[in-house]
Amino acid sequence: MLPCSKRLGRDALAPRRFFEATPGAKFFCIIVMRLFYLDESGNPEITGSSGSYVLAAIGLPIERWTACDKAINQLKSSHYLGSTEIHTAWMLRSYSEQLAIPSFDKMGILQRRDAVLRIREKKIEQYKKEKSPQALKGLKKNYKNTEAYIHLTLEERKRFINELAAKIKSWTFLRLFGEVIDKNNYHPPKPGIIPQTQAFERIVTRIEKYLSHISMETNEYGLLIHDECESVAAAHVSKMKQYHIRGTFKSRVDHIIKTPLFVSSNHTNMVQIADLCAYILRRYYDLGEQTLYDVIKTRIDKAGGDVVGLNHYTNNKDCPCEVCRKKRRKQTFSHHSL
Secondary structure, eight states, X not given: OOOOOBOOGGGGGOTXXXXXXXXXXXXXXXXXXXXXXXXXXXXXXXXXXXXXXXEEEEEEEGGGHHHHHHHHHHHHHHTTOTTOOOOHHHXXXXXXXXXXXXXXXXXXXXXXXXXXXXXXXXXXXXXXXXSOHHHHHHHHHHHHHHGGGTTSOHHHHHHHHHHHHHHHHHOTTOEEEEEEEEGGGOOOSSTTOOHHHHHHHHHHHHHHHHHHHHTTTSEEEEEEEEEOOHHHHHHHHHXXXXXXXXXXXXXXXXXXXXXXXXXXXXXXXXXXXXXXXXXXHHHHHHHOOOHHHHHHGGGBOEETTEEOSEEEEOOOTTOOSHHHHHHHHHHHHHHHHO
């Protein structure tokens, strides 16, 4: 727990900057707060459908949060999305109903929505008569998760995501961290450890090292903010308590607040940005989709020109991804230098 602090002078206008008086000392030190938003992409189960499990985190100074949130809301409004939650995987799917509607792209926004909803209502009635309850449940889930986007064509949805990725690239103060676990070539470093637990520990380690490095000039502390999920919340709170006592596998944890914050992604734009980054990383590693990856990769944390914020955990020694290629070149250079 930090000593009682107060805002002073001109820096009272900067929400992240606090001046802490050290007891018995004649000076003040600056305490800086950064927010780290986390979200995942892919199924964490080894037998799950996705080839990779990805946990991503984006970090930014607390005083930048309002401007970023406002920029996202403005971009949403320009695409008739209002306060809609952006769930990238659902947004970028092809909606068969749109393909069945003649001249869909020439309709107005309300006309598009009404036309798609009419088709979906008929489809639900058809499933009630002809399909199993499980199939009906899956159909309704699909409709529920995509309803907010049905007024936009696939090209319009892609354009929105591209603009959102460009926003991320323009935020030079933002840092991206990611752990990508190849489930097809997964051999846990410790017996019984699951990808979700391993990814979280490694992300915490990278954030701690980042905060430790920048704390050489100011006292930097970080707060982890997750998309709310009851099972994940209990596990991560427990793990953070352990990390504060014993550290992670590679680092003490001194700069991250012990108790994470869990919020609804539906109301938290920056968690939605973390979701987008996790999606982009998974599509790059699973399917080789590089366009969006090339846009956001400049925000991945680096040290001395080397990428340190992103790791690909795989036993595939010939992995063609950018991170693994650089690792192999570095190892070869080190070998030849001996």
